[in-house]
Amino acid sequence: MMRIGFVLLLCAPVFAAVTGTVVNRTTGRPAPAVTVDFYKFGQGGMERVDQAKTDAQGRFSIDREPDGQGPSMLRVEIDGVTYNHMLPPGSPATGLEIPVYSASAKPGAAKVGKHMIMLQPSGGQMAVSETYLVENSGQVTWFDPKAGTLRFYLPAAAKGNVEVRATAPDGMSVPVPSDKTSRPDVYVAKFEVKPGETRFDITYSVPYTEGVPYAGKIVTQDEDSYLIAPNGVTLTGENLSDLGVEPRSQSHIYGFTGTAYSVKLTGTAAPAAQNAAADASGDQSDSGPHVEEIMPRVNAQAGTIVALALAILGLGFVLLYRRAPVAPKSE
Numbered sequence: 392m393m394r395i396g397f398v399l400l401l402c403a404p405v406f407a408a409v410t411g412t413v414v415n416r417t418t419g420r421p422a423p424a425v426t427v428d429f430y431k432f433g434q435g436g437m438e439r440v441d442q443a444k445t446d447a448q449g450r451f452s453i454d455r456e457p458d459g460q461g462p463s464m465l466r467v468e469i470d471g472v473t474y475n476h477m478l479p480p481g482s483p484a485t486g487l488e489i490p491v492y493s494a495s496a497k498p499g500a501a502k503v504g505k506h507m508i509m510l511q512p513s514g515g516q517m518a519v520s521e522t523y524l525v526e527n528s529g530q531v532t533w534f535d536p537k538a539g540t541l542r543f544y545l546p547a548a549a550k551g552n553v554e555v556r557a558t559a560p561d562g563m564s565v566p567v568p569s570d571k572t573s574r575p576d577v578y579v580a581k582f583e584v585k586p587g588e589t590r591f592d593i594t595y596s597v598p599y600t601e602g603v604p605y606a607g608k609i610v611t612q613d614e615d616s617y618l619i620a621p622n623g624v625t626l627t628g629e630n631l632s633d634l635g636v637e638p639r640s641q642s643h644i645y646g647f648t649g650t651a652y653s654v655k656l657t658g659t660a661a662p663a664a665q666n667a668a669a670d671a672s673g674d675q676s677d678s679g680p681h682v683e684e685i686m687p688r689v690n691a692q693a694g695t696i697v698a699l700a701l702a703i704l705g706l707g708f709v710l711l712y713r714r715a716p717v718a719p720k721s722e
Contacts, residue, residue: 411451412448424444426468427453456484464476465478469491499533500529501529504588504614505524509620513659517598521543521594523543526587527584539579543578555567555582557582559582569581608651609652621641623661625658628654632648
């Protein structure tokens with residue numbers, strides 16, 4: 392009997408190390424016949440080591456163990472959009488639920504909740520850093536690979552030189568392609584907007600003379616728009632609502648109304664503001680993602696990099712005003 396039991400034990404099935412179900416949150420049903428890729432991270436970067444296809448009930452099994460030293464990741468693609476599920480060392484790897492969403496070329500419930508514009512003049516140039524927080528409260532991903540998603544204004548003086556990065560709800564900051572549209576000075580970013588909050592960071596520079604009006608446009612339907620002036624820079628213009636100073640960076644925050652703005656700027660960023668930007672790389676526990684993960688890299692221009700860091704610090708201040716009323720935009 393002991394010998395028979397030993398043989399049965401040897402013949403027992405070997406259970407998969409990673410199991411779960413892919414669920415389409417748009418339909419509320421399991422997602423059958425989709426591929427689940429299993430990645431590990433090493434010195435050479437991300438490497439796919441195995442994959443499995445879901446059955447009729449959306450279930451999958453992968454006979455690989457997660458990396459005990461570093462994170463692993465599951466990736467699923469549906470309607471041309473990828474969804475990632477991280478597996479940190481020591482986290483459960485069985486009975487997982489991987490949520491995915493159907494995609495549509497229409498925005499649906501996606502809208503720009505916050506739009507922040509940092510202006511930093513210095514030495515005949517002005518670095519402009521814009522951050523869009525796009526909120527998608529629906530259950531459908533907005534994805535249009537041909538026409539793109541977020542539209543933004545790029546002044547002709549920028550000569551088409553712009554860098555766009557995006558941060559999805561389940562990912563890190565990545566570079567995003569952009570194209571010019573048929574509307575003058577209006578460009579579009581090509582990146583999916585999943586349910587949750589997606590962040591777009593857009594950076595460029597334009598020639599600027601101190602005290603000369605600088606005009607910009609808002610081409611999205613923002614719920615709230617803000618202009619940010621770094622410490623040492625004075626900003627004046629019409630239809631501005633002074634919201635105060637962000638304590639850490641001393642950046643000045645203004646709400647404004649309308650679909651266009653014209654402001655005058657004098658001065659340059661104070662050294663204290665630059666020190667605050669440098670300090671930002673240390674303690675980020677109360678201001679969202681780490682600066683290095685979301686700060687775009689733009690032509691190694693020091694002024695632009697400082698502007699970006701200050702914009703991120705300003706973001707922490709602006710988020711304090713999420714509930715603050717801002718007058719509706721006039722058409």
